[in-house]
Amino acid sequence: MTSETLFEEAKRVIPGGVNSPVRAFGRVGGTPRFIERGRGAYLWDADGRKYVDFVLSWGPLILGHCHPDVLEALMHQASLGTSYGAPTRLEVEMARMVCEAFPSMEKVRFVNSGTEALMSAVRLARAATGRDLVVKFDGCYHGHSDCLLVKAGSGVLAQGVPDCPGVPGAVVSSTVVLSYNDTQAFEEFMGEHGREVAAVVVEPVAGNMGVVPPERGFLESARDQTRRHGALLVFDEVITGFRFCYGGYQHISGITPDITCLGKIVGGGLPAAAFGAKAEIMNLLAPVGPVYQAGTLSGNPLAMAAGIATLRVLREQDPYRELARNMAVFANGIGQAAREAGIPVTVNVMGSMATVFFTRGPVRGLADVEAADTALYARFFHAMLDRGVYLAPSPYEALFVSTAHTPDIIDRALAAAHEAISSLSP
Numbered sequence: 001m002t003s004e005t006l007f008e009e010a011k012r013v014i015p016g017g018v019n020s021p022v023r024a025f026g027r028v029g030g031t032p033r034f035i036e037r038g039r040g041a042y043l044w045d046a047d048g049r050k051y052v053d054f055v056l057s058w059g060p061l062i063l064g065h066c067h068p069d070v071l072e073a074l075m076h077q078a079s080l081g082t083s084y085g086a087p088t089r090l091e092v093e094m095a096r097m098v099c100e101a102f103p104s105m106e107k108v109r110f111v112n113s114g115t116e117a118l119m120s121a122v123r124l125a126r127a128a129t130g131r132d133l134v135v136k137f138d139g140c141y142h143g144h145s146d147c148l149l150v151k152a153g154s155g156v157l158a159q160g161v162p163d164c165p166g167v168p169g170a171v172v173s174s175t176v177v178l179s180y181n182d183t184q185a186f187e188e189f190m191g192e193h194g195r196e197v198a199a200v201v202v203e204p205v206a207g208n209m210g211v212v213p214p215e216r217g218f219l220e221s222a223r224d225q226t227r228r229h230g231a232l233l234v235f236d237e238v239i240t241g242f243r244f245c246y247g248g249y250q251h252i253s254g255i256t257p258d259i260t261c262l263g264k265i266v267g268g269g270l271p272a273a274a275f276g277a278k279a280e281i282m283n284l285l286a287p288v289g290p291v292y293q294a295g296t297l298s299g300n301p302l303a304m305a306a307g308i309a310t311l312r313v314l315r316e317q318d319p320y321r322e323l324a325r326n327m328a329v330f331a332n333g334i335g336q337a338a339r340e341a342g343i344p345v346t347v348n349v350m351g352s353m354a355t356v357f358f359t360r361g362p363v364r365g366l367a368d369v370e371a372a373d374t375a376l377y378a379r380f381f382h383a384m385l386d387r388g389v390y391l392a393p394s395p396y397e398a399l400f401v402s403t404a405h406t407p408d409i410i411d412r413a414l415a416a417a418h419e420a421i422s423s424l425s426p
């Protein structure tokens, strides 16, 4: 098997054979599939096997692989050069589109990854408030920068590494981790220490411990408490940005953060991410202000071209209702099949993202997530892979659908799920 050979070779020259840990199938066992190509809703591996892709590069590909508009924009830009290290018209257009879609961002800066966006947002919040303390919530992932890599969801959960060697204790000591959706504990903390807090950072819909929606009052309290204590509210909308509507979860919840971070969809499948806020805050950044932040490839023209093409399609086609319907059919269908087979299951669905947890619900936070049957997920994952359906190789992840996932494709993948579930029965 070619993937097997490639994995052996990869392990000799790349730690664990992968450039991002969750790709290694550590949590589900077996050999990661080495991918040769993708088109629409499908992936093909090095052995020529075809899969319906419900990972979609972990979220970015909301239009599926090789959407013609994105491809055309990329080919055109590639023929003009791939990077100049000087400003371009594309960056202006992309920034205008993002600021129009997110009125809470009067100005935006582009970076290369979600990690960078969050790292920069925290620096900015600390500079703006003159405080150090950062509050985050367990199970939320905000990239792998030092101060945010504490109880950080999927990748870290999957490795079973709660605290990461190499992150100085002094850095971690300025991060406070509270429980997602535990509004009371949050308010107690803010009541005592609110005046020391620079930023409260939150995934408005958690997606990195699997999908866990915010409970009523949780985000409202985050907004209210930060305002009351002079801290900044940072929404990490790297997954949720342009996911449920042409905008963010802030538009759906009606709760407006001070700083917003974007990534994934906004890069159209290329490495781009962004952070933005009111002009007054963003003007603290160099070269206007004293807060340094930079990047050789930031605002890269290929990434901007892919991002602009993706956002245009989303704005013009408004595919969100259809995406949500297709995701609900697939995820709830799996839930139904599991229930009929007597397997305890809870399905959390939000628009085009969902997680099937093998546990008696509800799943409201990290403790519930960790109670799910991960061995059963691993068997389900492989049963689906054998039937040509590519799910996230970890029980703590979201599934995604794209506009290329037609009802037909969903039905066939669901039929595979019924077979896969039957094959699990003891």
Ligand SMILES: *Cc1c(COP(=O)(O)O)cnc(C)c1O
Pocket: 112, 113, 114, 115, 116, 118, 141, 142, 143, 144, 203, 207, 208, 236, 237, 238, 239, 263, 264, 273
């Ligand atoms: C993926 C993700 C990140 C990190 O983005 P990278 O581009 O992988 O660095 C940060 N926050 C959230 C919510 C994410 O889902």
